Amino acid sequence: MLPLELSGATVRRKGKTVLGPVDLTLAQQGLTIVIGPNGSGKTTLLRVMHGVERLSAGSAEWSVPHSEARRRQSYVFQSPIVLRRSVLDNLCYPLKLMKVARRDRVATARDWAARIGLGDALATPATRLSGGERQKLALARALIRKPDVLFLDEPCANLDGRATRDIEALLLGARAAGTRIVMATHDMGQARRLATDLIFMVSGRVHETGHAGHIFTHPETPELTAFYNGDIVE
Known part of the structure; x- marks a missing residue:
């Protein structure tokens, strides 16, 4: 492009x-x-x-x-x-828009959560994260779409x-x-x-x-x- x-x-x-x-x-x-x-x-x-x-x-x-x-x-x-959702849901959302199968998008989201140090916070509401954690989540959500x-x-x-x-x-x-x-x-x-x-x-x-x-x-x-x-x- x-x-x-x-x-x-x-x-x-x-x-x-x-x-x-x-x-x-x-x-x-x-x-x-x-x-x-x-x-x-x-x-x-x-x-x-x-x-x-x-x-x-x-x-x-x-x-x-x-x-x-x-x-x-x-x-x-x-x-x-x-999003006012969990860390996992935030990462899954762009993949859902891309029509990635649920099983695959959850696995990909878990992988990205681990990469940004939030692997143990999948169920945590994103609004409760620190500023640095939110920024890493926002970046991971952008990059997860490749x-x-x-x-x-x-x-x-x-x-x-x-x-x-x-x-x-x-x-x-x-x-x-x-x-x-x-x-x-x-x-x-x-x-x-x-x-x-x-x-x-x-x-x-x-x-x-x-x-x-x-x-x-x-x-x-x-x-x-x-x-x-x-x-x-x-």
């Missing part, structure tokens, strides 16, 4: 341009990290790529029909969304170090299994640990993009240099 081609992609709200125009190609492999100051358009860019944000102008085209593209991707929010592309919006923003490490391990495992990942983060340490390529955004525009190793060591603009230094960038 990749590459994804954004051409002049623009989002306006109440007469104000909040994104774009953006011209960008999302390649077939890698783990893309989107960085930039608060309000720079990171979330809007992810939503445009995922297809849940209506464009005011331009286009975002996959190499397959949009309906097929939507089925083959997942999205994890900064604040994890869980998506081709996974979008994440600062999934570790409110987590401690141990939970963050667990999430990153799941992401690296998913990438190794072939899932294309695009993730926004404010954590530069996390960006350095995970990124194969970077997108740096300022004021709703893609300011710099390229291979992570190069951009980290050779920023081409004063705005990115200032951002690395912890300065305010507008």
Whole structure:
């Protein structure tokens, strides 16, 4: 379904341009990290790529029909969304939508629960989990569908170090299994640990993009240099 081609992609709200125009190609492999100051358009860019944000102008085209593209991707929010059901039911739900047989979906859900450290909490209501446990559950529920592309919006923003490490391990495992990942983060340490390529955004525009190793060591603009230094960038 990749590459994804954004051409002049623009989002306006109440007469104000909040994104774009953006011209960008999302390649077939890698783990893309989107960085930039608060309000720079990171979330809007992810939503445009995922297809849940209506464009005011331009286009975002996959190499397959949009309906097929939507089925083959997942999205994890900064604040994890869980069903008011048990851990097991949360993990079974996406498989049920895919019409997986009950016996198979329960076995798969149990396997994923064990992977995220919730193998002994299958009957626990998801709403009783800690923040880190909820985020791992939300991620497992996204990955259990074996998506081709996974979008994440600062999934570790409110987590401690141990939970963050667990999430990153799941992401690296998913990438190794072939899932294309695009993730926004404010954590530069996390960006350095995970990124194969970077997108740096300022004021709703893609300011710099390229291979992570190069951009980290050779920023081409004063705005990115200032951002690395912890300065305010507008």
